[in-house]
Amino acid sequence: MKKWFFLIVLISLVLSSCSSTKSVRKTTNKPLTKVDRIVSNALKYKGVKYKFGGTTTRGMDCSGIIYVSYLQENVQLPRVSRDMAKRGKKISIRNAEKGDLLFFKTSKKGRGINHVGLIVSVTKSQIRFIHSTTSRGVITSSLSEKYWKNAFVKVNRIL
Numbered sequence: 001m002k003k004w005f006f007l008i009v010l011i012s013l014v015l016s017s018c019s020s021t022k023s024v025r026k027t028t029n030k031p032l033t034k035v036d037r038i039v040s041n042a043l044k045y046k047g048v049k050y051k052f053g054g055t056t057t058r059g060m061d062c063s064g065i066i067y068v069s070y071l072q073e074n075v076q077l078p079r080v081s082r083d084m085a086k087r088g089k090k091i092s093i094r095n096a097e098k099g100d101l102l103f104f105k106t107s108k109k110g111r112g113i114n115h116v117g118l119i120v121s122v123t124k125s126q127i128r129f130i131h132s133t134t135s136r137g138v139i140t141s142s143l144s145e146k147y148w149k150n151a152f153v154k155v156n157r158i159l
Helices: 002-016 034-043 061-071 146-151
Strands: 089-091 101-104 115-122 125-132 137-142 152-157
Touching: 034 061, 034 115, 034 125, 061 115, 061 125, 146 152
Parallel strands: none
Antiparallel strands: 089 152, 101 115, 101 152, 115 125, 125 137
């Protein structure tokens, strides 16, 4: 009996002392920029339904998501897309970056700018933006989609 006990203890010690020698490398995360935080704020609302004048998770319109996302980082913008379009600096679409605002004219009636989106990513092939649509709520879309390409008016840099 003592032999079995001794053998079990010995095997347990051998097995418990086995461990991986693979080293774990720690990565340091760079602090997020204000633009990164604004985009992150907006992305939290993805999937929220559309509500005219809405600024909460119960419903949002296109300018509501932009207004709230910037406000959470202490950047005050007008509440309506056509007024937002008067803020910041107009830039070339070739120079567009994450955090810039895209403005659109989606109505055939001559009211001018009536829709806004926030750029969430820019690659060589496409610009992706978050916005709220009446049919699908808060979503991300690509500026290369025919509808958005045709409705595009300008891009402004706020920060």
